[in-house]
Amino acid sequence: MRHRGRGFTFADVKSRFAFQPRYFLFWLLYFGLVRALFLVYYLPRTSALPAGTVPRIFGHALRLDASAAAYLCLAPFLLFVVGCLLGPRFGLARGLRGLTAVLVALVALLTVADLALYGPWGFRLDATPLQYLRTPGEAAASATPGLLGLGLGLWLALLGAGWGLYKGVVGRLPDLPAGFGRGRAALAGLLYLALLVVPLRGGLQQIPINQGDVYFSPVPFANHAAINVPWNVLNSLFLQNSTRNPYQFLPDTTAARLTASLYQTAGPDTVRLLRPGLRQPNVLFIILESFTGKLVGHLGGEPGVTPTLDSLSRTGVAFRNVFAAGDRSQKGLVALLSGYPNQPATSIIKYPRKTEQLPHLARVLREQGYSTAYYHGGELAFANMKSYLVTAGYQRFTERADFRAQDQNAKWGAHDHVLFARMLQELAGQPQPFFVTAFTLSSHEPFDVPMRTRFAGSNEASQFRNSVYYTDHVLGQFLQSARQQPWWANTLVVLVADHGHPQPGSSPVHDPAKFRIPLLLTGGALAPAARGRQVLTYGSQTDVAATLLHQLNLPATNFPWSRDLLAPAPPAWPGGAAFYSFTDGFGVATPAGTVTYDNVARRVIEHDSAVSRQQLRFGQAYEQASFGDFLGK
Numbered sequence: 001m002r003h004r005g006r007g008f009t010f011a012d013v014k015s016r017f018a019f020q021p022r023y024f025l026f027w028l029l030y031f032g033l034v035r036a037l038f039l040v041y042y043l044p045r046t047s048a049l050p051a052g053t054v055p056r057i058f059g060h061a062l063r064l065d066a067s068a069a070a071y072l073c074l075a076p077f078l079l080f081v082v083g084c085l086l087g088p089r090f091g092l093a094r095g096l097r098g099l100t101a102v103l104v105a106l107v108a109l110l111t112v113a114d115l116a117l118y119g120p121w122g123f124r125l126d127a128t129p130l131q132y133l134r135t136p137g138e139a140a141a142s143a144t145p146g147l148l149g150l151g152l153g154l155w156l157a158l159l160g161a162g163w164g165l166y167k168g169v170v171g172r173l174p175d176l177p178a179g180f181g182r183g184r185a186a187l188a189g190l191l192y193l194a195l196l197v198v199p200l201r202g203g204l205q206q207i208p209i210n211q212g213d214v215y216f217s218p219v220p221f222a223n224h225a226a227i228n229v230p231w232n233v234l235n236s237l238f239l240q241n242s243t244r245n246p247y248q249f250l251p252d253t254t255a256a257r258l259t260a261s262l263y264q265t266a267g268p269d270t271v272r273l274l275r276p277g278l279r280q281p282n283v284l285f286i287i288l289e290s291f292t293g294k295l296v297g298h299l300g301g302e303p304g305v306t307p308t309l310d311s312l313s314r315t316g317v318a319f320r321n322v323f324a325a326g327d328r329s330q331k332g333l334v335a336l337l338s339g340y341p342n343q344p345a346t347s348i349i350k351y352p353r354k355t356e357q358l359p360h361l362a363r364v365l366r367e368q369g370y371s372t373a374y375y376h377g378g379e380l381a382f383a384n385m386k387s388y389l390v391t392a393g394y395q396r397f398t399e400r401a402d403f404r405a406q407d408q409n410a411k412w413g414a415h416d417h418v419l420f421a422r423m424l425q426e427l428a429g430q431p432q433p434f435f436v437t438a439f440t441l442s443s444h445e446p447f448d449v450p451m452r453t454r455f456a457g458s459n460e461a462s463q464f465r466n467s468v469y470y471t472d473h474v475l476g477q478f479l480q481s482a483r484q485q486p487w488w489a490n491t492l493v494v495l496v497a498d499h500g501h502p503q504p505g506s507s508p509v510h511d512p513a514k515f516r517i518p519l520l521l522t523g524g525a526l527a528p529a530a531r532g533r534q535v536l537t538y539g540s541q542t543d544v545a546a547t548l549l550h551q552l553n554l555p556a557t558n559f560p561w562s563r564d565l566l567a568p569a570p571p572a573w574p575g576g577a578a579f580y581s582f583t584d585g586f587g588v589a590t591p592a593g594t595v596t597y598d599n600v601a602r603r604v605i606e607h608d609s610a611v612s613r614q615q616l617r618f619g620q621a622y623e624q625a626s627f628g629d630f631l632g633k
Contacts, residue, residue: 019173020077020192023096024199026169027069028062030104030162031228034111035061037154038225041115045221053222060216061226063202067209068231070199072103077193084185093173100166107230108158112151114229120445120502121327122509123583124227126236126345128328211235211584215601220508223601236345247344247599247627249620255628258621261572263563270550271566273317273521273530274492280368280433281525282491283548284482285361287336287439288471289329291497293516294504295468302504305455305469308476309495309518315531316522319565321538323515323578323589324499329439330383332498332541337361337392337437339545339562341626344581344599352387354633359558360392361545362435368554371395371431375423375438377403377414394437398422409448416442416471417450420478427487434487439498440475443467461504479522489524492551496520496544510596510605512589515580519544538576538590539565561626577615579622588619595619 039046039054046054076099083092114125121128202209214226249255274281293299296306298313299320312318325335326342330349334340338358340348348354362372373396380386380399389397400413407418414422423438430436442449447460447467455465475495482488497517507514521530539547546562549555556562569576575591585605587596593608595616604616 017188017192019170020073020080020189022170023076024069024073026166027072028065029169030107030165031061031065031068032058033161033165034107034158034229035065035225037111037158038115038118042118042221046225049219049222050217053217053219056216057222057225060214061228063199063209064211064214064226064228064231066199067202068228070196071231071234072107073196074193075099076103077189077196081186081189081193084189085183096173097166101163104162104166105159108155108162110229110233111158112155115154116147116151118224121583122502124224124232125229126232126583128236128346128583211600215598220510220598220605243631245624245628245631247620247623249624250617252624252628255621255624258618259625261618262570262577262622263560264570264572265563265567269567270564271533272551273527273533273566274525274551275527278490278525280370281523281552282433282487283365283370283435283552284427284491284493284523285336285435285437286475286493286495287332287437288475288495288497288518289440289443290464290499290501291443291468291471291518292500292503292514293518294500294507294513295465296518299516299518302465305465306472306518308472308479309520311476312479312495312520312522313534316520316526317530317533317535319519319535319537319539321536321576321578321589321591322496322517322519322543322565323512323538323540323580323587324497324517325541325580327499327509327514327582328383329444329498330385330388333385333388333439334358335541336496336498336544339542339556339559341542341561341579341622341630342581343627343630344584344586344623347383348630348633349384349388351633352384352391354630355388356391357633359545361548362389362392362394362437364549364554364558365433365435365552366393366395368552370433370435373426373430373434373436374398375419375436376400377408377416377419377441378412398426409442409450411446411448412441412444414441415450416440417474417477420474424478424481424485427482428485430487432487432490440471443471464501464503483524491523492521492525492548493523494519494521494544494548496541509582510585510587510598512580512587512594512596515578515587515589517541535565536575537565537569538573538578539563540578540580561629577618579619581623586619586623588615588622590615599623 035058076096079095079099080092083090083095110125117125198204202213211227215223217223294301297303297310298318324332326332331342331347334349335342338360340358366372372394374389374394375398378400380389380397403414403418408414419438419440427436447463449467449470451470453466454469455462496519500514500517502514542561543563543565545559546556547565550564573590578589580587584600585596585598587594592610595607595611596605597616597619598605
């Protein structure tokens with residue numbers, strides 16, 4: 001019915017002010033669309049889910065989707081209010097379409113990045129990749145041209161789908177009915193803006209929504225599929241800047257006591273591996289990119305992939321039960337060179353103010369008169385590594401820009417054989433004693449190596465296997481030549497991986513097999529009696545620093561998170577223990593087995609039958625105490 005004196009109908013008002021609810025609905029439907037794409041993209045995993053799980057994914061995801069939709073509606077709803085106040089000349093409809101196009105493009109970009117990274121990383125996109133934005137070329141090096149083309153195609157498709165959905169659900173913005181004042185229109189729009197607070201916090205409950213609210217299944221993939229990626233990225237950014245410890249499992253005193261139990265040794269003595277009377281031996285510290293124990297024969301992995309390492313395990317010192325502290329290169333560097341634990345949802349290397357307070361092997365040895373140098377075929381600026389390494393006090397750096405273009409691959413930088421050749425040439429002039437660190441890169445995706453194929457197959461696992469074989473082979477050639485150099489007799493060589501790898505076997509993110517890595521000692525400085533020694537104690541990358549320093553007769557008191565793997569094991573952990581973290585979870589490995597824990601769902605993922613509850617409590621304590629230390633840096 002028309003009210004003639006006012007010049008508008010109730011239907012006009014309803015149509016005008018149904019625009020904001022329709023806009024909110026548009027985002028809900030768009031998030032459902034991108035979730036469906038995620039499930040189709042990972043169809044083999046989706047097909048393996050128990051019957052009835054897929055509809056439950058969409059149902060449990062709804063609250064988090066609504067929260068993300070509310071965040072994306074904040075700016076458009078505010079623009080709506082301003083446009084109502086300023087009238088037709090403001091161009092409200094055009095402004096809303098433009099703002100929405102930008103938001104859709106951003107969400108589509110996050111979606112495509114998530115699709116590409118979930119497979120190799122095992123967790124939904126968060127703020128982790130943002131640390132690579134300073135070096136986009138390095139960040140893109142993991143992707144093949146085919147993957148980049150697919151990503152571009154999916155992004156354009158998502159843009160088109162967003163535009164079609166917007167036209168179908170939201171449509172044009174009706175004009176403000178004649179006689180309906182701007183103030184009243186703005187007030188109605190402001191009411192919708194205020195109502196967003198309910199979906200923003202996920203409802204009317206006391207505690208705002210978090211990731212754990214969408215977890216419903218014992219299958220991690222199902223829970224991951226229910227996560228809203230834009231919300232996850234924003235939440236991750238917030239947590240990185242938070243001063244609150246989200247891993248508060250136990251009273252702080254209990255957490256500190258349980259954590260300390262790993263560092264209470266039964267005695268001060270350590271097994272001596274170096275030749276008696278040798279003072280200040282050189283240290284050549286070689287970090288091997290992605291060398292997983294799954295491909296190392298002497299660790300029970302596939303035979304024939306690492307013949308150099310397997311030979312060294314018989315002539316040097318092999319640590320059989322060492323685990324990476326985390327799953328990224330920058331995290332491995334901090335664990336190895338500073339003996340510092342990893343953080344589950346960020347990395348201390350992103351915070352130069354914090355890394356300046358970390359101990360570092362290079363700094364300690366420089367104070368003892370060692371010369372220092374760092375070799376890497378890639379760009380040191382990647383993932384903020386350079387600030388960490390410069391702070392450590394390395395005197396000389398060799399990186400990608402120092403190598404000829406013809407000696408580099410198209411992605412990361414100099415091939416490993418070029419890196420080793422450069423280092424072999426320059427070590428002759430390196431002042432002794434020296435501490436030289438080298439970090440390989442050829443066994444990183446996309447596994448581009450200058451070698452005839454050794455293992456047949458074009459899949460990722462085969463390519464990775466070939467790249468590991470290549471690096472192992474050129475490492476063997478380097479060591480063979482190094483044995484002829486004058487400095488070799490007084491040199492201890494440390495060989496260790498920066499982290500493991502999901503391949504072969506596509507290990508899930510928490511799998512202990514993904515974190516087990518090689519650690520070997522070799523070189524002319526080893527005593528003859530030490531050759532062939534097998535160390536069975538369980539330990540972490542964080543323990544390498546104290547183990548090395550004690551062999552050099554130097555204290556490791558400045559490395560409180562590092563313990564000597566050659567000293568008597570702590571009474572509480574007679575076989576040792578290794579803690580590792582992954583995104584939103586942790587694992588603890590001991591001779592009894594491994595337990596892995598999901599920090600978001602607050603429950604065990606997997607555990608071996610002989611694992612005690614004390615082992616889980618220790619892991620919770622370690623996570624809590626180490627993250628508290630990180631916050632306090």
